[in-house]
Amino acid sequence: MKKISVFYLAVLYLSLSFILFPSVNAHAYLDPGTGSMILQTLLASFMIIGTGIGIFRNKLKIFFKRLFNKEKKNNTL
Structure with missing residues (x-):
């Protein structure tokens, strides 16, 4: 039973991720200093x-x- 609910949660999570965060082109520029700043x-x-x-x-x-x-x-009482 627990495995089924974990499966459904995973499917729900993935489907919501694809709906809420679609992959579109950002057309943005990241300069070389951005990676070091994130690090x-x-x-x-x-x-x-x-x-x-x-x-x-x-x-x-x-x-x-x-x-x-x-x-x-x-628990002992």
Whole structure:
């Protein structure tokens, strides 16, 4: 049953993608600096995410530990 619903979701997603985002010619020019700017943006995003996780690692670990311990306590009662 679950495989069927995943299949239908995939078909729905693909059909909506083709309807909402048709491929048409943009007739646009991308200069050589655009690729490096996109690369810099992606690298900066990964660095920011990594730094944020590094700074808040202990707080996140404690949060998830408490969250899952509450679920275990509720299941045993």
